Amino acid sequence: MAKWTESRPDEDFSRVLAPDGTLSGEAPVDEATALRMYETMKLSRRYDEKMLSLQRRGEISILSRSWGEEAIPVGSAAALEAGDWCFPTYRQTPSKLYWGGPLDRAVAGLMGHEPETIEEHLPLDEADEPAVNFSPIYIPLAANVTNAVGSAMADKFEDGNTVTLSYIGDGSTSQGDFYEALNFAGVFDAPAVTICHNNQWAISVPSHRQTAADTFAQKAEAAGMPHERVDGNDVFAVYAATQRAVERARSGEGPTLLECVTYRVDDHNTADDAGAYRDESEQEFWAERDPVDRLEAYLRSEDALDDEAIEAIEADADERVEEAVDRARDVPEDDPERIFDNHLQSESWNERHQREELRAEQRGENPFTDFTGDGL
Amino acid sequence: MSADYADGETSEVNLVTAVRDTLAQEMRRDENVRLLGYDMGPIGGVFRATEDLYEEFGEDRVIDTPLSENGILGAAAGMAMRGQRVVPEIQFLGFFYPAFGQFMYTISKMHERSGGAFEMPLTVRIPYGGGIKSSEYHSESTESFFVHTPGVRVVCPSTPAETKGLLAASIRSDDPVMFLEPKAVYRTGTQEVPEAEYTLPLDESRTVREGSDVTVLTWGAMVRHAETAADQVDADVEILDLRTLSPLPVDAVLDSVKKTGRCVVFHEARRTLGLGAELSALVNEYAIDHLKAPIKRATGYDVHFPSHQTEEAYLPDEQRAAHAIEAVTSYEY
Ligand SMILES: Cc1ncc(C[n+]2csc(CCOP(=O)(O)OP(=O)(O)O)c2C)c(N)n1
Numbered sequence: 129m130a131k132w133t134e135s136r137p138d139e140d141f142s143r144v145l146a147p148d149g150t151l152s153g154e155a156p157v158d159e160a161t162a163l164r165m166y167e168t169m170k171l172s173r174r175y176d177e178k179m180l181s182l183q184r185r186g187e188i189s190i191l192s193r194s195w196g197e198e199a200i201p202v203g204s205a206a207a208l209e210a211g212d213w214c215f216p217t218y219r220q221t222p223s224k225l226y227w228g229g230p231l232d233r234a235v236a237g238l239m240g241h242e243p244e245t246i247e248e249h250l251p252l253d254e255a256d257e258p259a260v261n262f263s264p265i266y267i268p269l270a271a272n273v274t275n276a277v278g279s280a281m282a283d284k285f286e287d288g289n290t291v292t293l294s295y296i297g298d299g300s301t302s303q304g305d306f307y308e309a310l311n312f313a314g315v316f317d318a319p320a321v322t323i324c325h326n327n328q329w330a331i332s333v334p335s336h337r338q339t340a341a342d343t344f345a346q347k348a349e350a351a352g353m354p355h356e357r358v359d360g361n362d363v364f365a366v367y368a369a370t371q372r373a374v375e376r377a378r379s380g381e382g383p384t385l386l387e388c389v390t391y392r393v394d395d396h397n398t399a400d401d402a403g404a405y406r407d408e409s410e411q412e413f414w415a416e417r418d419p420v421d422r423l424e425a426y427l428r429s430e431d432a433l434d435d436e437a438i439e440a441i442e443a444d445a446d447e448r449v450e451e452a453v454d455r456a457r458d459v460p461e462d463d464p465e466r467i468f469d470n471h472l473q474s475e476s477w478n479e480r481h482q483r484e485e486l487r488a489e490q491r492g493e494n495p496f497t498d499f500t501g502d503g504l
Numbered sequence: 505m506s507a508d509y510a511d512g513e514t515s516e517v518n519l520v521t522a523v524r525d526t527l528a529q530e531m532r533r534d535e536n537v538r539l540l541g542y543d544m545g546p547i548g549g550v551f552r553a554t555e556d557l558y559e560e561f562g563e564d565r566v567i568d569t570p571l572s573e574n575g576i577l578g579a580a581a582g583m584a585m586r587g588q589r590v591v592p593e594i595q596f597l598g599f600f601y602p603a604f605g606q607f608m609y610t611i612s613k614m615h616e617r618s619g620g621a622f623e624m625p626l627t628v629r630i631p632y633g634g635g636i637k638s639s640e641y642h643s644e645s646t647e648s649f650f651v652h653t654p655g656v657r658v659v660c661p662s663t664p665a666e667t668k669g670l671l672a673a674s675i676r677s678d679d680p681v682m683f684l685e686p687k688a689v690y691r692t693g694t695q696e697v698p699e700a701e702y703t704l705p706l707d708e709s710r711t712v713r714e715g716s717d718v719t720v721l722t723w724g725a726m727v728r729h730a731e732t733a734a735d736q737v738d739a740d741v742e743i744l745d746l747r748t749l750s751p752l753p754v755d756a757v758l759d760s761v762k763k764t765g766r767c768v769v770f771h772e773a774r775r776t777l778g779l780g781a782e783l784s785a786l787v788n789e790y791a792i793d794h795l796k797a798p799i800k801r802a803t804g805y806d807v808h809f810p811s812h813q814t815e816e817a818y819l820p821d822e823q824r825a826a827h828a829i830e831a832v833t834s835y836e837y
Contacts, residue, residue, distance in 0.1 A: 190637075190638055240637065242810060242811050302571040330571050467807045467818055471806075486817065496832075
């Protein structure tokens, strides 16, 4: 078995909700917010489940799921306010769902449609835009954190009052971009909150191969910024810590790094097989700490949820996901010419010419018959 | 085919297995050979190109690193300066960008900068290219960035047997080599590959087939489409698999074009300043008297690599190659 850094995962981070759903101290959110958190996590699970089945059927090509880690994107996003900014990677779909981000567009993206096609066929009214601003999802690791700090700097220079949140995996904190981002954030006192999902694995590489530091949170020390370490499966703890960091940022006190300790329950993505490199017993340990079960137990104990309410929430999630999939399936196949869209603001000879070539090819004609540059 | 390379036993392997077998052979042969990258250990790489090597050679020779491309290349360069023969892996070509600093500052420059005193014997293995319907930055074909940089070799095999000889030669070379593996054909076919060690020259192309009407210059994952196209068209097609992209095998290119009088460059990369631009310029400068038609470039378009619904429309295939061949063979001044 691979050496496991989090040998005492229960002992060295802040926690509000115990794995059995009991609360220490006060709930940091009101009941309505707690329910919205719960509903978002359930919706995300249903979405993850459905996407996996679409992947198995070949309707989408590859998928990385949020399963088991939902408390981090949901708890942190809940601490934002309308007008704030959020720079996610592929593992924080639940953040966007919390703010009402459209499911159908997410599905269509996974189906491989060009963004332009999605925009055209699944248009979004301004009123339906999430109140928090989301950047497109980042695939290149750690690039988002650097941009997020720039976004925060823009607010600072314009005396704005908004906060920028970004997410990074434990593995990705090894990238130069991450250190550079924190350093900028520190120097410019940027209203930036960076959240590290320490899910302990970067594909097959365990977190102790990413750093010899005791914690990921302490990487903030060198950038001169505050940091906290929280139970990443405790949505209240994540919320409370993010809330503190957001407050600090909003009141001009600068950036914070939060490390949220969790576990990547699933394979890295649908091309991965975690069984090849890690021990099953880790899974069992973390299954008992599941963030959704934990919140559910709490809400039940508060009489805010019962079997009937849970069933209704599940039915609603199911319906929303099915409808989104149907809408995404209704998007017609992409016009290949879409690939030329949105590169530059004006037209060029090359673009015009290559569009013509592609069109000719699509018609089964020979696209290489222009020998003068005047067109086909 | 095996007779070209080595005598003796052969085994039937695909391209990614040829990579793996060659790495194993070179590591057994020279204890200074070390692999460096992430996900290389227990799972043997996301494409299984280093499968079982961790078990055989241990964690000091198959080194699972932190997730940092610039760190991997920078550390590899330092190790190479101290006499190690390092084979770093970058997981996908689209994730090479963070490593450009070390690539430009040290790897390509150290030998020249030290007046020849420091060698840089490293071979950076990178799967490249599209056709696997993955997400963003997993399908790039940006070999021009490397070719445009002095001080590095760029090698791109297209078959299992070539892979073995070229990879072994790259690892044994004292030059830094960017070794681009066409992942679309990692597992698409097998070939009898000699089991004994052999190397292939790092500055020669391979004539895939001889012909008299038109030369197709291509490499990597496009070679197979060029072959299919050659079967479809009504012309006698000569295909050169360049296989070493820098330095370019210019003699072979010019000889072939002077013989056939026509030329198509067929590559997966974007067209503008893709390698086709250089090849076309070379032919123009040194063989224009022999040309019976303008050179055509059948390539990808000048756009970001698209989402998977549109990737087929973007990617060159046998049809695009055939069209270009037909256009230049039917052209008359
Ligand atoms: C710059 C860059 N290098 C490599 C990759 C390929 N890749 C995608 S996810 C991943 C592992 C990320 O691990 P971690 O940061 O811990 O996040 P997690 O997936 O565990 O949430 C890798 C290597 C990438 N997307 N970007």
